[in-house]
Amino acid sequence: MATRYSSFKQGGRLWLLQRITAAFLLVVLAFHFFLLHFVNHANEVSFLASSARMGTVSYYSLMVLFLLTATFHGVNGVYNALVNQGLSGRKRTVVKWTLVAASAVLIVQGIRTANAWAGIPLY
Numbered sequence: 001m002a003t004r005y006s007s008f009k010q011g012g013r014l015w016l017l018q019r020i021t022a023a024f025l026l027v028v029l030a031f032h033f034f035l036l037h038f039v040n041h042a043n044e045v046s047f048l049a050s051s052a053r054m055g056t057v058s059y060y061s062l063m064v065l066f067l068l069t070a071t072f073h074g075v076n077g078v079y080n081a082l083v084n085q086g087l088s089g090r091k092r093t094v095v096k097w098t099l100v101a102a103s104a105v106l107i108v109q110g111i112r113t114a115n116a117w118a119g120i121p122l123y
Helices: 013-039 047-054 057-084 089-118
Strands: none
Touching (some): 047 057, 057 089
């Protein structure tokens, strides 16, 4: 039998968070597809309607949480896939901090965009 290798420590905190975020993303994506593809068809979706949805605290909060969750899940998955492929040493450190910086930029810009859609001042 082949030996299983994973950079995740099974039962560890990051291993658990990866699974929790996957479950959350499945639920939010199902909600997104239902709302924006079945309830409202693509030709009915407009910037004004999206802005109105983002103006509600519940939808805004869900989208910001979706942004944070998707960013963590994606970056953590990419990082661990690279580690599983043998990334180590200085390259591993550089990749880790590059991904952290890219995540921070993505989150800041995502929240700025959500705020603009919700009509929240950027200052």
